[in-house]
Amino acid sequence: MDQYKGIVSVEILGRQRGFKFGTMQAALFCKELGVKLPDLPKILDGSDLEAQIVWYWAAAVSYARLHKEDEPSKDEVAAWIDTYGFDNIESKASEETKIPNEGEPTQTEKV
Numbered sequence: 001m002d003q004y005k006g007i008v009s010v011e012i013l014g015r016q017r018g019f020k021f022g023t024m025q026a027a028l029f030c031k032e033l034g035v036k037l038p039d040l041p042k043i044l045d046g047s048d049l050e051a052q053i054v055w056y057w058a059a060a061v062s063y064a065r066l067h068k069e070d071e072p073s074k075d076e077v078a079a080w081i082d083t084y085g086f087d088n089i090e091s092k093a094s095e096e097t098k099i100p101n102e103g104e105p106t107q108t109e110k111v
Contacts, residue, residue: 004066008059008092012080017072018063019056019089028058052086053078 006021019025030037032054043051057077064071072080081089 007063008089010080010084010089010092012084017060017080018067018069019059020063020066021059022062024065025055025058025062028061029054032058053081056081056086056089 004020004022006025008019008021009016010019011017026037026040029035029040033043033051035043044055046052053074057072057074060077060080061071063069
């Protein structure tokens with residue numbers, strides 16, 4: 001178990017691949033796409049494939065920086081997604097960001 005929240009580790013192509021979902025990931029995403037934080041829900045509605053790739057790329061880069069590893073390219077992350085699947089990574093991320101013994105995600109969204 002990692003000491004930081006928002007860490008997801010997935011075995012892809014015989015190697016553990018790390019993703020860190022959180023503040024730096026959101027900052028990288030916004031910078032890469034040239035958007036503001038309030039625009040995230042609209043952009044991540046599932047209709048923009050590039051945005052989805054950049055979302056996971058930003059999480060992978062955030063993880064790499066935190067753990068002082070080589071940063072993956074967007075092409076590498078897209079290949080990981082092709083191998084493991086968006087749904088599987090999203091499911092794993094959701095599972096890993098729940099508060100222990102509560103079953104609720106650490107971040108809640110108002111509806």
